[in-house]
Amino acid sequence: MERFRIFFVKKTTKGPSEGDITHVGGINELGEKWSISIDEAIEGINAGIWEFYLLENFEEIPVNICTLNASETFLTAKGQGYLHNLLEDLPECDLAFQL
Numbered sequence: 001m002e003r004f005r006i007f008f009v010k011k012t013t014k015g016p017s018e019g020d021i022t023h024v025g026g027i028n029e030l031g032e033k034w035s036i037s038i039d040e041a042i043e044g045i046n047a048g049i050w051e052f053y054l055l056e057n058f059e060e061i062p063v064n065i066c067t068l069n070a071s072e073t074f075l076t077a078k079g080q081g082y083l084h085n086l087l088e089d090l091p092e093c094d095l096a097f098q099l
Contacts, residue, residue, distance in 0.1 A: 001050065002050055003052070003053065005052075005053055006024045006063060010093065024052065041075060061086055
């Protein structure tokens, strides 16, 4: 299983889902940006191919799949003492590269 640190996100800018995270991304060992859609990330996690995490106060926070209902599945990262999704705190970036 490959592990990837998430550094930034891309969010929708219009419509009823404005502000929802659509992609996550990071920087690989060569210093190149990578990105992947939330749907692709969920598929990779479910298949056991990828694992994602972020760093908060020098602590690795695992990124997990959260399913609200049949049509709402998203990624979440909750650290010790935090009640909200820490992915929401990451900066937005234009994500042009794929894993």
